[in-house]
Amino acid sequence: MSKSVYYQGGTLVLRDVDVQERPPAPFKLIKERWRCEGYHYGTLQPYLQEQEVRDAVPRWQPLNLKMQEMREPHDYQVAALTAWDQAGRRGSIVLPTGAGKTFVAIQAISRVNRSSVVVAPTIDLLHQWYARLVNAFATDVGVYYSGEKKVLPLTVTTYHSAGDLIAEHGNAFKLIIFDEVH
Known part of the structure; x- marks a missing residue:
């Protein structure tokens, strides 16, 4: 055996x-x-x-994402992504309010280009993330919370629902992004 x-x-x-x-x-x-x-x-x-x-753990899939947002990242955003890459693509991105943390996270998803989940603290922020991801990648995005449970290779969820999602589908995601961690 x-x-x-x-x-x-x-x-x-x-x-x-x-x-x-x-x-x-x-x-x-x-x-x-x-x-x-x-x-x-x-x-x-x-x-x-x-x-x-x-x-037999990983079940993540290639996403084959193509960025639709063509804006260039600021130098400090590039530096944050470089530091994240050098840390084995683990860690926290800490930037001031309005500095583009969501944009950095979208860039990270693009770099990993594997199944990813974004965890947001509220349903309002879940919907904002959903819209940003759809606009950034022009792809279907799953939504997993009390009102809807559709899991796709790119999914958004709430902190409240993340435990259930991860228990059942955690090995389907190569990258997990936690929003509003403080």
């Missing part, structure tokens, strides 16, 4: 790993399987590769 890792209910689960083995933290033995929260996926890559664990 070959070892594998898969996604279930927001967690990573190791299959065919003996209960006596000791995978690294954050894995814990739960119901005779080694499990951890799905957000550890990126940091566990070296272990999974070293142990030759077959990876």
Whole structure:
């Protein structure tokens, strides 16, 4: 039997790993399987590769997006994206109000060009994100909240609904953008 890792209910689960083995933290033995929260996926890559664990987690898709917004980013926006790239495409973009954080996030989605989800704090902001993404990429955008649950490779959701979305579809998204994090 070959070892594998898969996604279930927001967690990573190791299959065919003996209960006596000791995978690294954050894995814990739960119901005779080694499990951890799905957000550890990126940091566990070296272990999974070293142990030759077959990876059945990612289900993200190429988006093949073409930017419709042709404006050029400001130097500080380019610097923010460069820093984000150098940090392994992880981290926070911190800019003043009105400095174009949404534009930077749209640029990030374009760079990753894989299934992405944007998490907004309110339904009003969800609708604003929806409109910005449709305009930026001229593509269908999914919406997932109490009133509608349509999941597409590019989806917007609320903080309130994100837990359910991620538990069921978290491995379908390569990039998660959290709006209004402070």
